[in-house]
Amino acid sequence: MSGPAGYRLGELAERCGGEVVGDAGVVISQVAPLHRAGPREIGFVSRAAFREQLTGTRAGAVIIPPELRERCGIPRIVTADPYACFARVSALLNPPAPVVPGVHPTALIDEGASVAPGARVGAGARIGRGASIGDATLVAEGCSVGEDVRIGAGCRLHPGVVIYPGCVLGDRVVAHAGAVIGADGFGFAPSKQGWIKIPQIGRVVIGDNVEIGANTTIDRGTMDDTVIEEGVILDNQIQVGHNCRIGAFTAIAGCAGIAGSTRIGKRCLIGGAAMIGGHLEIADDVVISGASAVPGTVDKAGQYTSIYPLAPHREWLRTTAQVKQIEKLAERVRQLEQKLADIEGSEQ
Amino acid sequence: MSGPAGYRLGELAERCGGEVVGDAGVVISQVAPLHRAGPREIGFVSRAAFREQLTGTRAGAVIIPPELRERCGIPRIVTADPYACFARVSALLNPPAPVVPGVHPTALIDEGASVAPGARVGAGARIGRGASIGDATLVAEGCSVGEDVRIGAGCRLHPGVVIYPGCVLGDRVVAHAGAVIGADGFGFAPSKQGWIKIPQIGRVVIGDNVEIGANTTIDRGTMDDTVIEEGVILDNQIQVGHNCRIGAFTAIAGCAGIAGSTRIGKRCLIGGAAMIGGHLEIADDVVISGASAVPGTVDKAGQYTSIYPLAPHREWLRTTAQVKQIEKLAERVRQLEQKLADIEGSEQ
């Protein structure tokens, strides 16, 4: 007995996983942080260590880990992974607005383009010759889809996304506003007459269930394709250079840059503003800390970091002056060791 | 007796502050750098230390600090803050183009949207259902304003700005081309089936007098709002993650990134390309140097820096090799200290 106005807790657990303890009939219509959740809202505690978040909450229900099963007086879903359960519950309560099929009268569908009957093309969007748009896909206002682009089903291109000719998107791909997919890679040969542009004749090929953040750019390949495998999530303002391959389920946070021809493995976590050089290999399951620079290949799983320590400016000046002299410092230590060895030798 | 062609120096001082020394009747029509200013132009010297900028200038007038009052032979405005005075004078001489009210015939105003009679909506712009646009606000060509967005009076959205549904802008907010406000925050829960997207149901709420640079992105909150307080100025290509709060009058330079759920205080200065981690607190009046990474909370005002020293590449290679060995170097120093202590002990 639930409706658009909400779901009973039992239904949420059934659909999202977990065991209900307490009143399974309480109706929940939204998620909220526990400190301000009301009686029709559900919050979560991701780990037992955060149990104090439960104190004084007025939430109608809560999602908790097994350790807190008996530490909680309100209706609850007990699950080994409260965060994933919360994500599923919130997705159920907040489905994306449905895609209303149709082509806006001001949209431009070039000859030879194909738009599935269940797709929507917004105002002023342009679908190039030979392009195809899958079922239930939204191409919002002001998007530009180039010639021969293939876009799968259930995708959402937010306003102003540009897809250059020939690129391929799988199913359920989301691209946020201002994302640019398939612009020319940065390929130029030096010559005495200046830079000679190398035509970028590869494509960008994007797998299913990929999310691409606002103003993120993914360049087309020089001769081969740039590939984003299934389930990759890219935050805003990311640059992916030509010929890169990003492995399945890798997550890259905002402002990161991946230079050309680099291959990143599967299930990697690349922190915000991390900068990864070109022509490298990053193994599966590598974690790069935010703001770290990666100038060489990383061939083993694990977390890697390269951040110079933050300090009050005057302290930084002093520390940095010493760092610049570290080679001399090491030499002085070597001389000390030598002298001490001499002294020890002469004493024997 | 001034007109569109200029202002007398006396009028400029009256409106912008400062005391006139010399001919208050000279007519000034534009600002210019002193080295190339002509007789109808005004320049400035920000500090007494830069007094040589006055040498040989042909400017009609100049704005100077009190220390230079008698070091200058041309008509002048003397003020304790020449730079602010110059800013006011230039703003007076270069007012923004007036907003000509009207909705372009190719603009799309959805049902239930409200556009103030004094506002302008440019060609091909779209105003979503339930959105409201305040008086004397410009929404330039190609902008997309989502459902239920509220935009105050006197704002300027340059071409191609995208505001996602539900976001709120105060009065006199400027957003430059390509800015994206309210895209989904980067919230995903890991699971065995891949990343589960967490709906981002918060908004972006922007105070009065905020300036947002070209291609800057500000993500909507997960459950609560992302908040930009009044008077904040953001340069180009900045990323502000979900749930952040940026305190009033804070300035952030280009390419900086603020990861999610971080709170930055009031009147902070964040340098270009600074990268601030997530879930941090930055106190009021903190200055972060350009290109610095901030991985932890900064709870005290002052300037902070984290830049590895730039060096010729070969020198960098040698220095860096030593830095990587610094733990061993410290151990060698410890051993030397021990040996010396032994020697000193045996000598006693």
Place this chain on the structure above:
Amino acid sequence: MSGPAGYRLGELAERCGGEVVGDAGVVISQVAPLHRAGPREIGFVSRAAFREQLTGTRAGAVIIPPELRERCGIPRIVTADPYACFARVSALLNPPAPVVPGVHPTALIDEGASVAPGARVGAGARIGRGASIGDATLVAEGCSVGEDVRIGAGCRLHPGVVIYPGCVLGDRVVAHAGAVIGADGFGFAPSKQGWIKIPQIGRVVIGDNVEIGANTTIDRGTMDDTVIEEGVILDNQIQVGHNCRIGAFTAIAGCAGIAGSTRIGKRCLIGGAAMIGGHLEIADDVVISGASAVPGTVDKAGQYTSIYPLAPHREWLRTTAQVKQIEKLAERVRQLEQKLADIEGSEQ
């Protein structure tokens, strides 16, 4: 005897430089990496050290350096600079789509704007009053060209490019999707009432043969112009601040940021995500490594770097703890030196 379907190898060498060894009549229709090139495709080996790339190739021809002249059994172009020759060959085989002259019926050409008969203006693009578009220039769909902008001949503005009023582009300038040229520089004077915006009345002036990447931003000058000299190539997501000058033929890789009023010399190579501070001078022929921060002037050609070494996270924690203590370490070494000098003194 070549046609749209390809060129004979002899013709390629005639047009692109180099000497043919072997059958000059083989017809080549595309470039490809040697490992997958077929009989109508041509690959290249940039340096003799990479000669193993020739092993087993089925390419119809190859471009090689003189050292490999006799190490290769297939038809070949021998040239001192295989990479530049390859670029020319690929450009010949992959010419950009021709610009079909015409103004799309949904484009908006303001009164007083001038569009050359050979230019193309795409759907929904807007050309402001007084602007001029040169011959054979493409302004793609959704672009915004401001008042009084001057764009030369043979340029390509990809979808959604925004050029603010008054800016100037030379001939054969390429701007990729989402690039923003001429937004206000980040100029504000602090005051007790908050930031006072300084009108940015300079322009952006771009020379011939400049390429500008997707979502790159170049700000207009405060009083003087921001200048990009001829032949400069800018990758994606770059920020160029107001009043900068970038010297001819300089290349800047993705995500780099150049703060305001900095002058970069000619033929520099600025690596990806490099961050260059404001009011600096970078000499001609300087190379800045990717991810390096440049806080001061660089007055001598050469390569410069500032990257903190990447390490496994736990190792990084230990190294960094020592770096923070380096001043104390240096002091301990000084004390050791003193003690040893004392011991040596007492022994004499």
